[in-house]
Amino acid sequence: MTIKPTHMHRTACSAFVPGERLDIAATGAGVLSGKTFGVKDLIDVEGRRTGGGNPVWRAAASGAAKHADAVRLLLAAGARCVGKTVTDELAFSLEGANAHYGTPVNPRNPDWLPGGSSSGSAVAVATGQCDFSLGTDTGGSVRAPAAFCGVYGFRPSHGAVSIEGVLPFAPSYDTVGWFARDARLLREIGETLLPAANAPAVHRVRLVEDALDHVEKAVADDMVHAGGAIATDDPVKLFNEFPLAELSATYQTVQGYEINRSLGARIAEIRPDFGASIKARFESVRRIGEGEYGEALKVRQAFARHLVRVCPADTALILPVSPVAWLTHEETEETLGEFYGRALGLNAVAGHSGAPLVQLGAASGGRGIACSLLGAPGADRALLDLTERLSGQFRSDHA
Numbered sequence: 001m002t003i004k005p006t007h008m009h010r011t012a013c014s015a016f017v018p019g020e021r022l023d024i025a026a027t028g029a030g031v032l033s034g035k036t037f038g039v040k041d042l043i044d045v046e047g048r049r050t051g052g053g054n055p056v057w058r059a060a061a062s063g064a065a066k067h068a069d070a071v072r073l074l075l076a077a078g079a080r081c082v083g084k085t086v087t088d089e090l091a092f093s094l095e096g097a098n099a100h101y102g103t104p105v106n107p108r109n110p111d112w113l114p115g116g117s118s119s120g121s122a123v124a125v126a127t128g129q130c131d132f133s134l135g136t137d138t139g140g141s142v143r144a145p146a147a148f149c150g151v152y153g154f155r156p157s158h159g160a161v162s163i164e165g166v167l168p169f170a171p172s173y174d175t176v177g178w179f180a181r182d183a184r185l186l187r188e189i190g191e192t193l194l195p196a197a198n199a200p201a202v203h204r205v206r207l208v209e210d211a212l213d214h215v216e217k218a219v220a221d222d223m224v225h226a227g228g229a230i231a232t233d234d235p236v237k238l239f240n241e242f243p244l245a246e247l248s249a250t251y252q253t254v255q256g257y258e259i260n261r262s263l264g265a266r267i268a269e270i271r272p273d274f275g276a277s278i279k280a281r282f283e284s285v286r287r288i289g290e291g292e293y294g295e296a297l298k299v300r301q302a303f304a305r306h307l308v309r310v311c312p313a314d315t316a317l318i319l320p321v322s323p324v325a326w327l328t329h330e331e332t333e334e335t336l337g338e339f340y341g342r343a344l345g346l347n348a349v350a351g352h353s354g355a356p357l358v359q360l361g362a363a364s365g366g367r368g369i370a371c372s373l374l375g376a377p378g379a380d381r382a383l384l385d386l387t388e389r390l391s392g393q394f395r396s397d398h399a
Contacts (some may be wrong), residue, residue: 068165099275
C-alpha cells in the first residue's frame, strides 16, 4: 500500500470539533477530580454523533447510545468532559490536517503541522484548553502529535484499555491512548484506565542504537542525549534481523487489510466526501489480498517474538517515534512520503508487538523532538511509573 501525503489549502482550526463544545459533569470522585478532558471524535460520547473527522460520516451517524468505556471510567474518576476534538479523517493520517475542518494550530510553531490523527487532542492539551485528552493510536496517532506538540502521550499495550465505543480502524493495532502536560497526571489517568499492575518495575533503560540510522541528525542527537541522561545499560540493536522498511511494509499491509474489512462496507454505503489523499488511501487498501495479508502476519509475529528477547519486562527502550523533529505545512510530496515510510516503521515496533510506549513531553536536547520509552507488553503501569521518576530530568515547554 502506498501512503500519499495530504495536500490542501492551509486553513487553521480549533482543536475542538466546530460547533460542538461540551460540558459533561463527572459522575463520581477520584484521582481525576477537578480535571477536564477532551475526546477524539472517533470515541463515543453519549448522545453525540461520532463524526470521525468527516461531515458526511457525522451526518450518517446516530447519537451514541452510551459513553465509550474509557470516557465512562474517566467521568467516574472525577474528570469533566469539555469537548470532542478534531481528527484526521477516520484516523488515516499522521499529519494532523483535515480537508473539511482545517488544521489545529501547533502552539510550538504555527508553521509546523501538529501531527495526526489525534491532532485536536494533542493541541487542546498543549494549549491548556483541557488538562488531558483521549486519542486513538493505531500506527502512531497519539505518539506523532505528542512528539510534534511537545506533550506527553501514551499508547497502552494492545487490549489493556477497552476499545468498546471506539470507531474501529485496524483492530489488531487499535488502542485508546491519552495526552497530558505532566508525567504525574499521565500516570493518574493510567490508574483509572489500566488493569492492575502485573509486571515488575522497570529498572533497565537501553537506547535502540540502530534506530539512529533512520532519523535526521537533530533527532539522532536528541536520542543520544537522552541515552546519556537515562540509559542504564549498553545500547541494543533492533533492526538487524528485521529491516525498518520491512516492518513498515508489513504494518501497511496488515493495517490496510483490516481497515478495508472494518470500514469498507460502510464507506461504500454512505460514500463520504473524503479529501483527495484520504480517498486515495482508502481506495488503495481495497487491493490488498488475503494471501498478502497472511504473509505479512507471519513477519509481524516473528518480530513480536524478537522484541520479547530484546525488551524483557524489566526493560525500557529509548526509541524515536518520528524520523524528523517537525513537519511544516509546505512539505513536498516526496518529503512527506519519506516521512511516512520511516515513521510507520518506527511506530510499528510497538504496533506489531502490542507493546506500550510513552512519548516524553519534554525535548531531551532542545532541538524540538523528544524521545519515547517502549516497554514490554503488559508493563504499562511500570512504564508510567518510570516516566514519572525520570520526568525531572527533562525540560518541558508546557508544564
